[in-house]
Amino acid sequence: MKITRVETFAVPPRWLFCRIETDDGLVGWGEPVLEGRADTVRTAVHELAGQFLMGADPLRIEDHWQVMSKGSFYRGGPVLSSAVAGLDQALWDLAGKAYGAPVHQLLGGPVRERARAYCWVGGDEPAAVGEQVAAQREAGFTAVKMNGSGRMDRLPNVAELRQVAARAEAAREALGPEGDFAVDFHGRFSAAGARRAIEVLEPYGPMFVEEPVLPEYTALLREVTAGTTVPIATGERLFSRTEVLPALQAGVAVLQPDLSHAGGISEARRIASLAETFDVAIAPHCPLGPLALAASLQLAFCTPNFLIQEQSIGIHYNTGAELLDYVADPEVFRFHEGHLARPTEPGLGVRIDEKAVREADGRAESWHNPVWRHPDGSFAEW
Numbered sequence: 447m448k449i450t451r452v453e454t455f456a457v458p459p460r461w462l463f464c465r466i467e468t469d470d471g472l473v474g475w476g477e478p479v480l481e482g483r484a485d486t487v488r489t490a491v492h493e494l495a496g497q498f499l500m501g502a503d504p505l506r507i508e509d510h511w512q513v514m515s516k517g518s519f520y521r522g523g524p525v526l527s528s529a530v531a532g533l534d535q536a537l538w539d540l541a542g543k544a545y546g547a548p549v550h551q552l553l554g555g556p557v558r559e560r561a562r563a564y565c566w567v568g569g570d571e572p573a574a575v576g577e578q579v580a581a582q583r584e585a586g587f588t589a590v591k592m593n594g595s596g597r598m599d600r601l602p603n604v605a606e607l608r609q610v611a612a613r614a615e616a617a618r619e620a621l622g623p624e625g626d627f628a629v630d631f632h633g634r635f636s637a638a639g640a641r642r643a644i645e646v647l648e649p650y651g652p653m654f655v656e657e658p659v660l661p662e663y664t665a666l667l668r669e670v671t672a673g674t675t676v677p678i679a680t681g682e683r684l685f686s687r688t689e690v691l692p693a694l695q696a697g698v699a700v701l702q703p704d705l706s707h708a709g710g711i712s713e714a715r716r717i718a719s720l721a722e723t724f725d726v727a728i729a730p731h732c733p734l735g736p737l738a739l740a741a742s743l744q745l746a747f748c749t750p751n752f753l754i755q756e757q758s759i760g761i762h763y764n765t766g767a768e769l770l771d772y773v774a775d776p777e778v779f780r781f782h783e784g785h786l787a788r789p790t791e792p793g794l795g796v797r798i799d800e801k802a803v804r805e806a807d808g809r810a811e812s813w814h815n816p817v818w819r820h821p822d823g824s825f826a827e828w
């Protein structure tokens with residue numbers, strides 16, 4: 447079997463899919479995307495495919511991963527790791543279809559029968575948090591995640607800290623003691639500011655606080671984890687085993703590799719295994735499309751230290767299209783009591799509606815995150 451064609455599709459709201467076809471007529475799908483840099487990653491996908499995959503045996507996944515990741519003198523980083531990630535997913539999808547088994551079966555078989563997921567509540571307006579959390583609870587979810595703040599000074603003042611606490615209080619009130627909420631700081635605070643903000647969250651028992659500091663300040667994470675009993679999470683902006691290691695050594699409790707950014711199923715699997723040696727759980731990042739979610743689920747079902755899955759259905763970023771728009775069998779992503787069932791179809795376990803994808807290609811408006819500024823005009827973290 448040989449790879450004969452690699453295509454990419456830029457689709458709304460902000461996603462990129464890739465499709466690998468073989469001379470046997472088998473097709474594998476993946477999602478190589480970096481939010482806000484879809485076009486750049488698209489170029490990288492075609493460079494890698496042309497250089498390393500065309501004409502090759504698709505079943506040599508590990509060798510392809512090694513060569514795509516290491517075969518150029520300049521390597522790594524979000525763009526290249528995301529390109530490799532989507533191609534790696536598509537190769538696993540193909541392999542599953544070739545062997546007639548879901549990917550998690552090829553990786554050792556299932557360790558659970560359902561995977562817990564959380565959904566997003568915007569969290570931008572504290573007043574709306576209680577209502578939004580209650581609505582998700584009504585829909586069966588047992589966990590939600592929200593932003594800890596809007597635009598924020600690196601060192602929050604008392605009024606800002608009260609806003610952070612007000613969101614958590616509203617969420618806890620709506621959830622009761624059984625439910626969980628997580629809070630994403632998006633690296634908006636300095637390390638010192640994060641310590642203060644986490645302190646005000648402690649009484650409300652968040653499941654975890656995410657990205658208390660930016661990934662470039664991972665060296666400061668230890669002082670954050672050491673100063674609180676709240677579990678600390680990070681990892682959506684770390685792209686390999688070597689990049690997550692310092693965060694693990696700094697005492698994070700939850701690691702959040704993104705299956706479409708961190709080298710795909712192959713590398714995320716190894717990241718999960720490395721995390722297990724630190725007694726750390728994984729909660730894969732996934733505000734993305736159906737293939738990224740399907741790949742994440744394949745990992746969830748064969749990974750003992752899986753905690754919970756992010757997913758983008760109803761997320762505030764999705765405008766113009768939804769995850770289910772590109773899926774021929776939406777039942778795969780149907781939630782029961784806030785969980786997804788184990789997929790049983792071969793490969794990634796999801797059937798892509800190819801016609802919908804081809805029609806949507808090119809209709810994605812170029813999505814970029816907003817550039818925020820402080821009242822004095824200076825740059826603010828989004």
Ligand SMILES: [Mg+2]
Nearest residue numbers: 630656657682
């Ligand atoms: Mg995040």
